[in-house]
Amino acid sequence: MIACSNVANLILARSVRREGELAIRAALGAGTGVLRRTLLAESLLLCGAGAALGVLIAWPMVAILARYAARFSVRALDLTVDLSVLWVGVALAIVAAVLLAFVPRLPSAHASHGFGLSSGSLRITSGTNRRLRAFAVTQIAASFVLLAGAGMLLATLMSLQATQTGFDMRRVLAIDVP
Numbered sequence: 001m002i003a004c005s006n007v008a009n010l011i012l013a014r015s016v017r018r019e020g021e022l023a024i025r026a027a028l029g030a031g032t033g034v035l036r037r038t039l040l041a042e043s044l045l046l047c048g049a050g051a052a053l054g055v056l057i058a059w060p061m062v063a064i065l066a067r068y069a070a071r072f073s074v075r076a077l078d079l080t081v082d083l084s085v086l087w088v089g090v091a092l093a094i095v096a097a098v099l100l101a102f103v104p105r106l107p108s109a110h111a112s113h114g115f116g117l118s119s120g121s122l123r124i125t126s127g128t129n130r131r132l133r134a135f136a137v138t139q140i141a142a143s144f145v146l147l148a149g150a151g152m153l154l155a156t157l158m159s160l161q162a163t164q165t166g167f168d169m170r171r172v173l174a175i176d177v178p
Contacts (some may be wrong), residue, residue, distance in 0.1 A: 006050065007047055007049070007050035008100055011042075011043055011046055012132070012136070012139070015103060016132065036102070043098075043101050044094070046097075047093045047100070050093065058081050065079060069160075072160050099135075103131060103135055
């Protein structure tokens with residue numbers, strides 16, 4: 001989810017810079033359907049790659065976390081990547097890609113609607129500005145929730161490490177018997 005959020009943030013920043021390009025494509029005769037499909041294909045590819053990278057990183061990171069937590073709990077070795085959580089991540093990546101394809105305001109071929117084609121400059125209208133602000137606030141809120149969750153997990157692991165169980169674990173021999 002963090003990788004997908006970062007990729008979505010990069011796509012959002014890139015879409016602001018591409019509005020001039022989209023205006024030129026529309027002036028050359030590309031319809032809004034063609035432009036939306038192009039944006040959707042790009043965002044699906046990038047969000048899918050971000051989600052795939054997150055999944056590939058998840059398995060070794062869970063194994064590292066399990067080995068670390070095994071010092072404190074025998075059940076920590078049972079930690080695995082939950083497939084239902086992975087499917088939620090994939091669904092969120094697809095939803096983010098679809099939303100990112102519809103964030104930029106597309107120009108029509110007949111009117112510029114605030115885009116400066118003749119001078120090569122770009123003006124962002126208030127409707128586009130509002131949408132981009134709302135999307136940026138949503139991105140920041142999602143990042144804050146993810147960081148808060150990671151911080152709580154780290155605090156829990158630190159408190160587990162400092163917890164006194166009442167057993168003297170300094171001179172203990174452990175043997176794994178299959």
